[in-house]
Amino acid sequence: MTSRSAPAEDHEPDPRRWTALTVCLAVGFMTLLDVSIVNVALPSIEKGIGASSADLSWVVSGYALAFGLFLVPAGRIGDARGRKTTFIVGLILFVLASAACGLATGPLTLVIARLVQGLAGGILSPQVSGLIQQLFRGAERAKAFGLFAATIGISTAVGPLLGGVLIELGGVEHGWRYVFMVNVPIGAVALVAAVKLLPSRDAGTLQPLRASSFDPVGVVLLGLGVLAVMLPLVQEQQWQGSAKWLLFIPAALLLAAFVLWERRQGARGHQQLVDLSLFSMRSYTLGCVIGTVYFAGFTTIFFVYTLYVQQGLGYSALQAGLAVMPFAIGSAVSARVGGSIVGRFGRSLVAVGLAMVLVGMIGAVVASVIVPGSGVGWAAAVPLLIAGVGSGFVISPNVTLTLDDVPVKRAGIAGGVLQTGQRIGSAAGIALVGAVFFAQIADSRGDFAPAFQLGLSVAAALVGVGLLIAVVDAVTARSGQTTESVAA
Structure with a gap:
């Protein structure tokens, strides 16, 4: 009889683990792509079904909110009833919700479908990380998680450009439907592959599922x-009065x-849902706060910038996708570097990254003032590249540092809580910055430039709060090390 606590070297590797990983990465790519790809589709959605500014905010923030709220419960369900089954249920729901988004006849049906799509994404995401832990051990697990991290970076980089291409193919009024419908064939293929390739759980290891368990x-x-x-x-804007x-x-x-x-x-x-005892660890608490505040700030860049260049400057969806590519490319490249050097620099690396993002965001605002009009896409390219590189030094290193002191047996719930905070931060940030952005448009009688400048400034202020926390943490940690050295 094999012990559950057998060492890693006694683990019998699944011969199909790498092909199973391909399925996981493809589905992870699809769910994360829907975070960024939809931004360039917002003006097309507005024209296609008459969506209001509030509807556009819900299309983006509703997905992030539903995604975040279901991460931890779905992770628990997968642990109890089997990750393959939960993965397949989530994938079917995601495909159906994507089809419903693409076929939506009005703003309300689209928002509801996006909420369901976000819920499905929240079901899928913890199964991907759980399956990687289940299938791999040791160095192979590190390599698999590295590929997953690269997938996250690539999905962010490709999203705006792919969205622009799909809208160009489908036209301004109906191209946005392609952005959602593209998930249907990809998801169908992934579903067949998941049924064949993902490991099933021994029926004897399944746990009874009770409502209290999540x-x-x-x-x-x-x-x-x-x-x-x-x-x-x-x-x-829709609800008048105070x-x-x-x-x-x-x-x-x-x-x-x-x-x-x-x-x-x-x-x-x-x-x-949230293990509050985790917050007794200083590094975990600070990391969660930085992550939540940062996601509230940086995710709004894509939201307000693509609306500005498309509706305010007349860019096509493809041009808007190309305009935000410098940020995405910089983030994808630096994320890998940041992950490898965070052990040497600690929270100071996160502080440097946040400073770069802040400088880049302020630079984009300045660029829109100095080079008004259609040339802003070129003028803001370098500032957005700087912000993107900085973002790569924030997200992955902050996750590493936040979870560093967490005991292994609590790593799953700790990571789920961290991701939940990030998604809720994204939803709340888009709501806040979107409110400022659309209110300024109304006040300036349709002039998008001041709305973009004010909206991005508010987003930059949120990033600045994260920077302040990271600097205080880095200085405090350095002072502690100096004190220990003197005492020694």
């Missing part, structure tokens, strides 16, 4: 709390109730 109350409280924060921001800001009161109560509930769950030894 904290549904925590999911509802957190989801409603974040939604109450986002609603007045996203609907700022009464909408009263929603911040129930938002605060819901989020406070969420924290109390999670503490109660932890005290009773029950499953938690």
Whole structure:
């Protein structure tokens, strides 16, 4: 009888593990692509089905919110009932939701379909990382996770350009449908491959699935709390008057109730959506805060910039995709470098990356002032490249540092909580910056330039908050090392 605690060298590798990894990476690429590809489709969606500014915000932020809220529960379901089964269910749901997005006849149906698509993405993502851990050991596992990290970078880089190409092929009014429908054939092929190649779990190892095993109350409280924060921001133009800001009161109560509930769950030894005891570790707490604030800032670059150049300057979707490519390319290249040198520089590397992103964002604002009009795409290319390189020094290194002190047995939940914060940060950031952006357009009577400049400045301020935290952490850590050296 083989012990579950057998050493890694006794593990019998699955002969189909590399082809199974290909399936995982293809699906991971598809779900992450939908984060960035849709930005260049927003003006086309507006023209095609008469979407409002609030609808456009929900199309982007709704996906991120649903994605983030279901990461941890879906990871638990996969652990209990088998990752292959959960993967297949999530993939079927993602394909159907993508088709529903592509066939949407109005803004409401599109937003609902995007929420379901985000939910499906949240189901799939933890299964990909879980399957990599299940299939690989030692050096092979490191290589597999490296390929997954590269896939994330490539999906970010390719998304805007691919979206532009698809919209060019389909036309301004209907090309946006191609952006969603492209997932259908890819997903269908991946589904067949997943059924054949992904490892099945021994029926004897399956665990009973109870609602309490993935904290549904925590999911509802957190989801409603974040939604109450986002609603007045996203609907700022549609809901007249100041009464909408009263929603911040129930938002605060819901989020406070969420924290109390999670503490109660932890005290009773029950499953938690967010393991609050993790935040007793300084490195983890700071890393989560930096990640959430940074994602709130940097993900809005694509949102406001593509709207500005397309609707304000008349760029085609393909030209808009090319305009944001410097950021994506810089991020994809530097992410690999950042992952390899973070051990040497620690949080200082993250601080440098955040500073570069901040400089690049401010540079893009300045470029739009100095070179107004259609030339802004060229003028902002270098600042966006700098911001992209900086972003590569932030995301992967920050994840590494955040999880560094977390015990291995809690690594899964810690990573899920970190990703949840990033996705919720993205959703809230798009809601906030989108509200500022569209309000400024209304105030300036349709002039997109000041709206872009103000919106990106708000996003830069969010990145600046992350930079301040990273600098304080780096200085504190260095002071601690100096004190220890003197004492020794």
